[in-house]
Amino acid sequence: MVRKASIMFVHKDQYKEYKRRHNEVWPEMKKELKAHGVKNYSIFLDSKTGRLFAYLEVEDEALYEKIAQTEICKKWWAYMEPLMETDEDNSPVSIDLQEVFHLD
Template sequence: MVRLGQVMYLHPDAYDEYQKRHAALWPEMKKALKEYGATNYSIFLNEKTGQTFAYLEVPDEATYNKIADTEICKKWWQYMEPLMDTNPDNSPVTTDLKEVFHLD
């Protein structure tokens, strides 16, 4: 299992809406995440900076990354775009984190 960590960046006025939208995650988005291998997925918010920390586990990172090519993922990105820093394709601006410690 591969453990992934990423930082994303919310707009200061979007914290509540971001949480609300994730609490009502579309069933088809949830299904896609699972189909592409995501498990143990959590997102944490630093309310002082607007940074989120996303953690998830996947069996294979290359397979998981293919979710970006799906229509449902692109639709989700478009839905979330007003709330956060995004790239020209509406994908969230992310900083991938390198794992430096794991307690078994």
């Protein structure tokens, strides 16, 4: 299992909507995440800055990276784009974090 963490950014006036949309994640998006080996996916909000800390575990990084090419992922990004800082393809601006410690 590979542990992954990243930081993303939600607009300060969109916290409630961001949470609402994630509370109602589409079943087909959940299915696609699981099909791409995602486990234990959590996102945490720093309400002072709008920074989001995402943590997930994946079975295989190469398999996980393929999710970005799926239609449902692209649809989800477009749905979330008004709420977040995004790249030109609507993917969230994301900073990958390097693991420096883990207690098993």
